[in-house]
Amino acid sequence: MDLADELRTRLKEHLGWSKPRVTCFVYLLLALLRVQQMNFRHLTVAMEDFSQITSRHRRLQRFFREVHFNYDALARLLMQSFGFMQGHYYLTLDRTNWKWGKSNLNINVVYRIGNLTARYRLNGKSATRIMSGMTF
Numbered sequence: 176m177d178l179a180d181e182l183r184t185r186l187k188e189h190l191g192w193s194k195p196r197v198t199c200f201v202y203l204l205l206a207l208l209r210v211q212q213m214n215f216r217h218l219t220v221a222m223e224d225f226s227q228i229t230s231r232h233r234r235l236q237r238f239f240r241e242v243h244f245n246y247d248a249l250a251r252l253l254m255q256s257f258g259f260m261q262g263h264y265y266l267t268l269d270r271t272n273w274k275w276g277k278s279n280l281n282i283n284v285v286y287r288i289g290n291l292t293a294r295y296r297l298n299g300k301s302a303t304r305i306m307s308g309m310t311f
Contacts, residue, residue: 179205179223189252190245199238202231 182201183194190197206221207213219231226234254260272279 185252185256189248191248192242196238196242199234200242203235203238 179201182204183197186192186200187194187197192200202222202224203218205223206218209221210217215232215235219228219235222231224231
């Protein structure tokens with residue numbers, strides 16, 4: 176089973192979408208990983224599909240117009256995928272982009288409160304800080 180099949184199976188059970196809708200979403204996710212930008216023209220070229228590029232573009236437009244995401248189901252899927260189903264967690268995500276002269280500083284932070292863990296990414300370099308004994 177390849178990555179696309181595994182993604183399709185996991186998303187179908189959690190989101191309850193039809194097979195064509197899940198397949199479109201999987202193609203979209205994999206294309207997004209390839210091109211690393213949310214530009215429909217680039218995504219439609221990068222999608223591994225046998226249809227024409229104009230058909231793929233129209234499919235993406237319909238997908239975003241018609242699909243409603245169940246964020247609770249997506250959160251359950253992510254929590255289950257990363258092994259966080261035991262215990263209670265408060266999860267905070269933050270992303271910011273700052274300009275420093277001509278340089279872009281991209282900072283992505285994930286906080287998991289339980290044993291307070293902060294994972295952050297600064298310009299592509301990852302780090303983890305474990306903070307214990309903190310009260311809020």
